[in-house]
Amino acid sequence: MDVGFGRNKKEQLEPVRARVTGKIPTWLQGMLLRNGPGMHTVGETRYNHWFDGLALLHSFTIRDGEVYYRSKYLRSDTYNANVEANRIVVSEFGTMAYPDPCKNIFSKAFSYLSHTIPDFTDNCLINIMKCGEDFYATTETNYIRKINPQTLETLEKVDYRKYVAVNVATSHPHYDAAGNVLNMGTSIVDKGKTKYVIFKIPATVPEDRKKGKSPLKHTEVFCSIPSRSLLSPSYYHSFGFTENYIIFLEQPFKLDILKMATAYIRGVTWASCLAFHREDKTYIHIVDQRTRKPMPTKFYTDPMVVFHHVNAYEEDGCLLFDVVAYEDSSLYQLFYLANLNQDFEEHSRLTSVPVLRRFAVPLHAAQDAEVGSNLIKLTSTTARALKEKDNQVYCQPELLYEGLELPRINYAHNGKRYRYVFAAEVQWSPIPTKILKYDILTKSSLKWEEEHCWPAEPLFVPTPGAEDEDDGIILSAIVSTDPQKPPFLLILDAKSFTELARASIDVDMHLDLHGLFIPDADWDARKQTPSQEAWDRASDCHGAPQT
Numbered sequence: 395m396d397v398g399f400g401r402n403k404k405e406q407l408e409p410v411r412a413r414v415t416g417k418i419p420t421w422l423q424g425m426l427l428r429n430g431p432g433m434h435t436v437g438e439t440r441y442n443h444w445f446d447g448l449a450l451l452h453s454f455t456i457r458d459g460e461v462y463y464r465s466k467y468l469r470s471d472t473y474n475a476n477v478e479a480n481r482i483v484v485s486e487f488g489t490m491a492y493p494d495p496c497k498n499i500f501s502k503a504f505s506y507l508s509h510t511i512p513d514f515t516d517n518c519l520i521n522i523m524k525c526g527e528d529f530y531a532t533t534e535t536n537y538i539r540k541i542n543p544q545t546l547e548t549l550e551k552v553d554y555r556k557y558v559a560v561n562v563a564t565s566h567p568h569y570d571a572a573g574n575v576l577n578m579g580t581s582i583v584d585k586g587k588t589k590y591v592i593f594k595i596p597a598t599v600p601e602d603r604k605k606g607k608s609p610l611k612h613t614e615v616f617c618s619i620p621s622r623s624l625l626s627p628s629y630y631h632s633f634g635f636t637e638n639y640i641i642f643l644e645q646p647f648k649l650d651i652l653k654m655a656t657a658y659i660r661g662v663t664w665a666s667c668l669a670f671h672r673e674d675k676t677y678i679h680i681v682d683q684r685t686r687k688p689m690p691t692k693f694y695t696d697p698m699v700v701f702h703h704v705n706a707y708e709e710d711g712c713l714l715f716d717v718v719a720y721e722d723s724s725l726y727q728l729f730y731l732a733n734l735n736q737d738f739e740e741h742s743r744l745t746s747v748p749v750l751r752r753f754a755v756p757l758h759a760a761q762d763a764e765v766g767s768n769l770i771k772l773t774s775t776t777a778r779a780l781k782e783k784d785n786q787v788y789c790q791p792e793l794l795y796e797g798l799e800l801p802r803i804n805y806a807h808n809g810k811r812y813r814y815v816f817a818a819e820v821q822w823s824p825i826p827t828k829i830l831k832y833d834i835l836t837k838s839s840l841k842w843e844e845e846h847c848w849p850a851e852p853l854f855v856p857t858p859g860a861e862d863e864d865d866g867i868i869l870s871a872i873v874s875t876d877p878q879k880p881p882f883l884l885i886l887d888a889k890s891f892t893e894l895a896r897a898s899i900d901v902d903m904h905l906d907l908h909g910l911f912i913p914d915a916d917w918d919a920r921k922q923t924p925s926q927e928a929w930d931r932a933s934d935c936h937g938a939p940q941t
């Protein structure tokens with residue numbers, strides 16, 4: 395089965411109207427905006443890893459029961475430089491590139507030296523972040539790219555380092571109740587220290603300080619956590635968040651800074667500077683948002699690799715947090731394009747399945763508790779926190795569900811008690827074939843699947859005025875491995891997990907990573923959604939078979 399992982403996808407610049415079957419709820423008006431890699435070769439050169447691909451943004455605009463689709467490559471500096479040179483000239487996660495092969499030995503040496511502190515890529519292919527009224531494409535370097543969600547045009551390049559000292563940052567920020575962005579990055583060997591920095595970008599800027607300024611200019615450091623090691627900070631892809639706490643896992647999947655500093659000259663990739671240390675522990679840092687300080691207790695657990703935090707909440711003096719955990723870092727290995735070729739099913743077997751695990755940590759010092767005692771008295775979980783000497787606590791998680799990735803929740807429950815996880819079901823292969831609704835309370839699940847269909851991350855949109863946590867719909871872009879079946883946007887009823895509608899579009903749709911839904915109601919009066927007239931010009935897509 396070939397879905398062409400390494401094949402470049404065509405952009406769909408003009409909106410096309412999808413062929414809708416079923417009935418889209420009338421209240422569902424807005425735009426699903428998503429990001430992911432779409433171009434894997436430039437000229438004769440090719441990227442090694444799927445996470446290297448050039449960012450391709452796509453959007454599904456839902457209006458009065460119709461769906462309009464468009465896609466556009468992010469015109470990052472990386473994209474422009476590559477296209478101009480007709481080859482890959484900017485390094486990505488799994489591909490090291492050499493811009494000037496013809497340079498003489500002296501200028502070559504100079505160019506090597508200038509890469510000691512590398513200028514990373516602005517190929518923001520992972521997610522979309524809402525920042526005040528603006529939207530940004532994001533990756534894990536120090537760069538983000540402002541975009542126009544309506545036209546998918548690429549706007550300013552923003553360097554986080556102008557506002558906060560971080561060399562890398564996550565593409566999974568959190569949003570608090572006021573819409574402020576909280577994100578985390580690593581400041582590497584700055585003034586002799588390496589630390590993890592949690593920073594806040596305000597949703598709004600006071601009128602008197604505004605003067606057309608972006609909220610990013612008002613970014614503040616919320617708190618920082620010193621890295622256990624100066625030269626090998628942990629890699630992380632997301633973090634946990636509740637009203638009062640921030641959860642950071644300092645996992646034994648680490649960046650080797652010395653290796654990074656010499657990677658360019660040695661001709662190896664950034665990916666090769668990341669290593670899983672199975673002999674190490676995973677340290678659990680809990681920051682109290684009121685004091686902005688990490689709790690002094692040394693919480694730890696077994697070695698693991700976590701990409702996605704699912705949710706976290708406080709219950710009876712404990713903090714519960716749920717993550718998708720692996721026993722090793724094989725996920726990154728599998729996404730090498732060489733493993734994702736025609737017979738990828740043979741070559742791409744994970745050596746550990748992604749498991750939904752629940753951790754529980756006690757929030758109050760248990761100085762008098764006996765060594766060996768379990769500090770978790772909750773009846774809702776079997777997760778344990780065992781008291782050890784020297785203020786250490788060993789955390790043993792509860793296994794909730796085996797085989798899921800790309801988790802999403804009803805974000806109104808972020809940081810709060812919640813019951814449902816929506817995710818893609820992933821067993822031993824990294825490619826999802828089902829969409830899953832997992833009920834943490836009853837430990838039961840509902841699934842959607844269809845032959846030849848590969849679903850993207852399922853996104854939950856609540857019904858306006860919803861009371862139940864699962865009162866809403868699920869949106870997932872589905873690509874099919876059957877050439878006779880065009881890709882489609884699937885709309886499921888989140889309660890029953892039954893199909894409400896699907897919108898088929900005969901375009902070259904890519905498998906994406908993450909994104910968000912912008913309800914029409916979020917657009918303020920100044921930034922109107924495009925007029926109906928604009929959509930009327932969209933060409934029809936009759937869902938004809940792809941050739």
Ligand SMILES: CC1=C(/C=C/C(C)=C/C=C/C(C)=C/C=O)C(C)(C)CCC1
Nearest residue numbers: 445486487514520533534535562664701
């Ligand atoms: C370029 C670059 C990086 C990029 C990492 C990327 C692009 C990671 C993507 C991860 C995904 C998509 C995970 C999904 O679960 C690092 C290592 C941060 C630092 C060095 C330079």
Ligand SMILES: [Fe+2]
Nearest residue numbers: 566631702908
């Ligand atoms: Fe992610």
